[in-house]
Amino acid sequence: MESGLIVVGMDRYLSGPQLARLVAIDPDTRPYYSALAGAVRLLILDGRLSVRMRVPAERHLAEALGVSRTTVTAAYDRLREQGYLESRQGAGSWTALPDPGSMGAENPWIASNDDGLLPLHAAAPLAPSTLAPAVAYAAEHYQRHALGIGYDPLGIAPLRQAIAAHYTARGLATRPEQILVTTGAQQALHLLASMLLPAGDAILLESPTYPHAMDVARMRGARIVPVGVPDDGWHLDLLTCAMRQSAARLAYLIPDFQNPTGHLMDDATRAALAGAARQYGTTLIVDETWSELAIDEVPAAAPLAAFDTDGRVISIGSASKLWWGGLRIGWIRTTAAMVRRLAVLRAGVDIASPLFEQLVVARLFEGIEETRAERRRTLRASRDALVAAVRERMPDWDFTVPKGGGALWVRLATPSATALADAASCHGVRLAPGPWFGVDGTLEGRLRLPFTQPPQVLAEAVERIAEARVRGPYGVRPAEPLTPAL
Template identity: 90%
Template sequence: MDRYLSGPQLARLVAIDPGTRPYYSALAQAVRSLILDGRLPARIRVPAERHLAEALGVSRTTVTAAYDRLREQGYLESRQGAGSWTALPDPGSLGTENPWLAAGDDGLLPLHAAAPLATPMLPPAIAFATEHYRRHAFGIGYDPVGIAPLRQAVAARYTARGLATRPEQILVTAGAQHALHLLTTMLLSAGDAMLLESPTYPHALEVARTRGARIVPVGVPDDGWDLDLLTCAMRQSAARLAYVIPDFQNPTGHLMDDAGRAALVGAARQYGTTLIVDETWTELTIDEVPQTAPLAAFDTDGRVISIGSASKLWWGGLRIGWIRTTAAMVRRLAVLRAGVDIASPLFEQLVVTRLFEDIEEARAERRHTLRASRGALVAAVRARMPDWGFTVPKGGGSLWVRLAGPSATSLADAAGCHGVRLAPGPWFGVDGTLEGRLRLPFTQPPQVLIEAVDRIAQARVRGARGAPPARPLTPAL
């Protein structure tokens, strides 16, 4: 039997001030917000226009206009004579009015962050978590290592990728950043050498600095890793830890082949370095690429520790990540985290558990939307900034652009004045390096990227003339 809402029920949910103008726009926004945060699931029949108008005390024309806007934006589907149902649009079809694009209150297009929009599979997973949440109410409500079903799901995924893994080797965290913080707290002391790729994920740099590490940067060339440089850096610095991103490296998009993985692990074993492997982008393959094994598949003595996250495949708002290591290390980390946050939220763990059941469908959906967005961004940049250089990555979520000028920081300042937040190269490097680089993510819808590139092109001209500085930029994601 179809689920449906009556006019009075929907009127109570939207709760709009009668004096709001234009009322139809506020009504459309209220219904859209209900759908986006899961309070109004997809495929629920909404009341007829006449019935909702009566319940709200407005004209039928007002409700018709609101429904029309929702249909245009993909949040309602209608069939003649059968009514209208709530829906979630294809993220690739959304434009700059998409409410998911909010980057704070400044209204700037968020090209400083590479986090994709929420997957359409999120609302059913939220409904699943809501239904199963009560089953856990008879226990204490938290587990420092994570709930068993999620640990089983993560372990099964590693096994399917070619790395046999048991649930007791998994620790659930509050995202990959939390995982990295726990590992460096346990394994790194002030003054210890920590090897980092350059460029690398900005928050990894922040963690290393917070721990007082002696940062050892190793450049990543345009054609991928130089294993000789990595090996020499380990030997010469006696690095205790090395943080690497072998799967669609952030921000370059490089994918390390199996020969490189085996050589890297061999060097780490020889020089006594523990490898922290960030696999946040692993599932985001766009084009056909040679199959690679997880880096830990080449490990023989427990020195490769993998971290992952739900943020890139499913949604950044799901602050759930994980660590794959030895069972003994999981127990030690669980004791350590007790002094920080005790455990990850149960509800979000249930959501991610359900999402793992359809992971291949999620990967296919992301592949479809990212391919469309990547194509739009590449075409727009080549048309508007033909003197910029980049290699189109086969996966991940961003272009690593080589600028022809001006500097990335000054361009980011000028772009801020034109309504776009950018991530300049120095965010990804050590000590002010990489000024000639810019990361452009293709995780937003095509229309947003085309609009953003147009604004960047205008900012580039203004920057060359000397633009006033914009407000300070926030760290990249």
């Protein structure tokens, strides 16, 4: 039929010419197969290409586009990996939607950074000037540890002492025996969930929240109980009602410059939350990864565990945000008994974290004030540059300027975050759309824009995003609407 859309019973499919017309890819786009996959994905996400619609055979679409069959095969393979295409031998391929909790092999959180795109999907900062001297110190003293076995499941003593001393200085008396050094905060969260979250149990998560926390919960087969974080911060009644009504035994919270909203929880809310957890039998996993990154003057906030009276609040931290993402060193602060149990559990994963990185982080703790001051200067400059650029180029976007952390949590003028991210990738910027942070794949009207890159990079990124808004993805002309044959 002329339209190319053929209906046979309940089986709907597109011809090669019609899909070629719909994707509307600029012939100069490179790599072409990636652009083709992205264009089809965008058609599915915005509803112009229905789910369960059969797509043309590879050779038919290749002929219609004037490209090699290998190019189309690569695009279809990518769509299958992402979950947007399903295939069965002899029956062809048809469109699909991936599980919201598993976005396939093209999960942008694990995508390579060598694709030339500006990495605004990640909020990890560049290394500070204090890193190089710490690395040199670790190299100089590394050989000193060669007389031992070379690893400690709990973490090396100097680092555990440094972390414990830092908690004590913040108002939470801590002994080294209460610290377990991990290979990043993500391993810390994984270990705690493995011990405390049986399959089928409920876990309370903020929404929006850190995406990999959702990954851990789903990996454990947990029942996720989302609690919204409004624009003005946490509402204690929403949190406590969720604890009571769900009977969740575990909750994961980010009270310090929450990722992605940037909110900072005040001491009164922290104290009340710890009391509610005690009342309803909920253990709180508190992610303090961003706690050291205040930019403006803010009231000093005590660690949430300072309000704990029965070991119900477990803190996790990381070297990745204050210092550098390449330092895969994190930690857990809990009771000494829990630390020993976690160390036994951890032995089945990696036994211990790398010695060299631990030596580096132990040295960095000695100059933490210097690094904190440097971060404040650089993040303030980057934040202010990003705020100015967005307000100039996208005045219809709304956001609250955070007093710390590493990102703006932007409300778009229209709910189009995924489409914008697809378009921006074709203009050289990788973005983090709101659904990455939504428990149910919601938040399509939101976008996280990190300000952890230098000001000049952020200014260039905003220019490219603005161009992507105007020109759209994969080409300079908009795709024509899909009109079924009658």
